[in-house]
Amino acid sequence: MKFVTSLFLITLMSACSGGPKQERPIFSISNNDPFSVEGASHLKGGVLWIQDSSDTQNPPVLQLNGSWDFTGSDHLKVVLINANGPENINAVFRMEGDGNGTFQAKKSIRAKDTVTWYVPLPKLPGNPEILDDLHGMRATPLRVDGVTSDMDLSNVGKISVSFDKWLKGTKLGIQEISSIHGEPVNSPKWFTMAHGDFFPFIDSFGQFIHKDWPGKTKDDNDLLIDLQDELAFMEKHPGPDDRSRYGGWSKGAPQIAKGHFYVDKIDGKWWMVDPDGHLFWSHGVVRVTPSSAVTIIDDREHFFEALPAADQPLGKFYQTKDEFMYRYYKSWDVERTYDFSSANIYKKYGDNWRGEYGEMVGARLRNWGMNTISAGSDPNIYRKLEVPYSDRIELNSPRIAGAPDHLNVIRDPFHHEFKQKFREQLLERKQELESPWCYGYFVDNKLVWGADHDLGRWVLKSPGTQPAKIAFIRHLKNKYGTISDLNSVWKTSFGDWDELLAEQDGPFNNALGDCMEFSAILIEEYFKKVASTMEGTAPGKLNLGCRYVTVNERVLHIAAKYSDVLTFDLFWDSLSGFQLPKGIDKPVLIGEFHFGATDRGLFHPGLNPRPDQRERGLAYEEYVRSALKNPLVVGTAWHQFSDQATTGRFDGENFQDGLTDVCDHVYWETVKKVKEVGSNLYPIRNGLK
Numbered sequence: 225m226k227f228v229t230s231l232f233l234i235t236l237m238s239a240c241s242g243g244p245k246q247e248r249p250i251f252s253i254s255n256n257d258p259f260s261v262e263g264a265s266h267l268k269g270g271v272l273w274i275q276d277s278s279d280t281q282n283p284p285v286l287q288l289n290g291s292w293d294f295t296g297s298d299h300l301k302v303v304l305i306n307a308n309g310p311e312n313i314n315a316v317f318r319m320e321g322d323g324n325g326t327f328q329a330k331k332s333i334r335a336k337d338t339v340t341w342y343v344p345l346p347k348l349p350g351n352p353e354i355l356d357d358l359h360g361m362r363a364t365p366l367r368v369d370g371v372t373s374d375m376d377l378s379n380v381g382k383i384s385v386s387f388d389k390w391l392k393g394t395k396l397g398i399q400e401i402s403s404i405h406g407e408p409v410n411s412p413k414w415f416t417m418a419h420g421d422f423f424p425f426i427d428s429f430g431q432f433i434h435k436d437w438p439g440k441t442k443d444d445n446d447l448l449i450d451l452q453d454e455l456a457f458m459e460k461h462p463g464p465d466d467r468s469r470y471g472g473w474s475k476g477a478p479q480i481a482k483g484h485f486y487v488d489k490i491d492g493k494w495w496m497v498d499p500d501g502h503l504f505w506s507h508g509v510v511r512v513t514p515s516s517a518v519t520i521i522d523d524r525e526h527f528f529e530a531l532p533a534a535d536q537p538l539g540k541f542y543q544t545k546d547e548f549m550y551r552y553y554k555s556w557d558v559e560r561t562y563d564f565s566s567a568n569i570y571k572k573y574g575d576n577w578r579g580e581y582g583e584m585v586g587a588r589l590r591n592w593g594m595n596t597i598s599a600g601s602d603p604n605i606y607r608k609l610e611v612p613y614s615d616r617i618e619l620n621s622p623r624i625a626g627a628p629d630h631l632n633v634i635r636d637p638f639h640h641e642f643k644q645k646f647r648e649q650l651l652e653r654k655q656e657l658e659s660p661w662c663y664g665y666f667v668d669n670k671l672v673w674g675a676d677h678d679l680g681r682w683v684l685k686s687p688g689t690q691p692a693k694i695a696f697i698r699h700l701k702n703k704y705g706t707i708s709d710l711n712s713v714w715k716t717s718f719g720d721w722d723e724l725l726a727e728q729d730g731p732f733n734n735a736l737g738d739c740m741e742f743s744a745i746l747i748e749e750y751f752k753k754v755a756s757t758m759e760g761t762a763p764g765k766l767n768l769g770c771r772y773v774t775v776n777e778r779v780l781h782i783a784a785k786y787s788d789v790l791t792f793d794l795f796w797d798s799l800s801g802f803q804l805p806k807g808i809d810k811p812v813l814i815g816e817f818h819f820g821a822t823d824r825g826l827f828h829p830g831l832n833p834r835p836d837q838r839e840r841g842l843a844y845e846e847y848v849r850s851a852l853k854n855p856l857v858v859g860t861a862w863h864q865f866s867d868q869a870t871t872g873r874f875d876g877e878n879f880q881d882g883l884t885d886v887c888d889h890v891y892w893e894t895v896k897k898v899k900e901v902g903s904n905l906y907p908i909r910n911g912l913k
Contacts, residue, residue: 325375430564471595472502506859593902664766680739
């Protein structure tokens with residue numbers, strides 16, 4: 225639904241300099257300021273509530289259109305309310321200029337909280353040519369306090385507030401937006417650099433040149449010293465001693481040993497159980513690979529201070545790649561990359577760098593009290609280590625043609641290739657299928673389900689050869705009997721069923737009830753066939769689902785009938801209030817979460833920012849402790865083992881989300897908290913600590 229009032233138009237005069245802080249209102253319900261909303265909304269008690277009921281992946285958005293000059297302001301004040309029960313909300317504040325350029329900031333709001341968010345308004349660099357030559361990164365060095373901006377603040381034409389979708393019905397309250405004039409926001413020294421002084425801005429290790437920080441690698445010798453220091457730490461501070469060979473709880477009550485992992489509810493708490501019958505809680509990490517910091521070189525040579533010649537020893541790292549991500553680089557037509565993280569690992573561990581690094585990964589996980597390697601990791605590491613692992617399979621059978629191209633929509637489960645191709649993908653992993661260390665599979669990833677009727681609507685927009693559409697028409701024939709009876713309900717004039725089969729345009733406004741019915745049928749068919757293929761081809765492996773980010777309750781109710789575990793990627797602060805919809809009792813795995821900061825040379829803090837590394841470590845502790853105390857949750861997986869490239873991966877994502885940096889240096893503030901929680905994993909789970 226789109227709710228629109230009159231066009232909002234306010235021009236703010238630049239505030240006078242000096243003196244006390246001055247607030248100037250931009251948006252307030254109490255002042256009757258006009259606005260527009262994409263999605264559902266309602267007004268109550270001086271608050272505008274926007275609600276997640278949209279039918280695609282697009283979030284509900286409050287949008288203000290006008291003309292603003294913020295050159296005299298240092299912050300924007302945004303008052304937001306999360307009145308939802310267990311759900312955290314990640315709110316996004318965005319501005320756009322009348323010309324090019326955007327401004328974006330993100331804030332996590334806990335359930336039942338009201339926050340007053342002061343969004344800084346940093347000045348643009350003195351040399352605009354620097355902005356013109358920075359591209360291919362989600363966040364650039366021209367970011368201050370979590371704000372990404374490349375726009376002129378004197379010429380703002382659009383302001384919006386939105387939030388990441390979760391379950392349908394989640395809502396965000398917006399009470400006030402004001403500009404504040406007070407103390408200017410301090411900008412880093414490189415904001416005033418000339419173009420020739422700023423570029424290049426990445427050193428030979430893949431680090432930002434114009435900033436220093438604790439632990440920054442200055443030369444090759446630092447890598448060797450760092451390795452010796454870490455080995456000495458491990459020797460002095462060994463890992464936990466209460467673990468089975470699979471990382472289960474050796475001191476816990478023994479369960480039935482089935483020779484493979486399984487899940488069970490014991491004394492009111494869900495658990496995994498390892499192949500030897502020990503209680504197991506998955507304390508893991510995503511994307512363990514030496515190639516975490518592969519970055520694009522094409523048209524960006526001026527970024528880098530000292531790229532090696534192709535015929536030099538370090539030249540081989542133009543060819544190394546993250547196998548899991550390689551297909552995405554190919555699909556983006558990337559021609560030239562450089563693998564900074566592998567190059568640094570080679571300098572640190574020597575000629576046998578792959579093997580030595582893999583062994584170091586295993587030693588770290590044991591020392592830190594981590595016991596699983598999760599999706600998107602390097603099989604050359606996880607298949608050789610005695611560490612439980614999961615794999616991810618993205619189905620490659622035909623998709624639903626009528627679905628929007630940009631959506632990650634489920635494959636057509638009525639297609640004859642659906643089970644066949646999934647079975648082939650499983651059989652390609654013969655070593656994993658035979659290994660007790662492989663505990664299960666994620667099938668597909670972050671699927672977008674839309675509203676309850678969307679899958680059916682997208683099927684109707686598909687060509688007549690789409691197997692799902694043929695199945696839909698068959699369902700309609702069984703329901704209505706004649707095309708005339710369908711026409712009477714749909715208010716259409718199809719001559720026969722074949723004409724409906726061929727129709728792709730719509731709209732089918734009166735068909736949404738039938739689209740809703742068939743969406744449920746299609747979802748059921750999808751999960752049922754995934755489960756039966758898993759049972760037949762991968763017996764003993766857990767069906768971990770598709771890692772939900774956006775989902776509606778009906779999907780979860782159907783998925784729960786066929787999946788062993790429901791997996792969610794939740795970039796929240798805490799899971800203390802997390803619960804499943806009423807009527808569902810299933811174990812839950814957290815497929816991804818992280819916290820990041822920009823105090824160590826990267827430009828983007830990821831999906832849940834923190835001010836510095838200390839706060840990042842504390843956030844890790846709170847999140848995993850809350851998960852351990854939640855009876856539904858059977859594990860968490862941090863995203864990811866090592867930082868992304870400072871200058872971004874194939875899609876520009878350049879998060880500070882690692883437990884180690886591009887030089888394989890450990891973020892000790894975070895890792896010491898990982899180790900503290902990991903060493904007490906099972907006592908915490910059992911309420912003993």
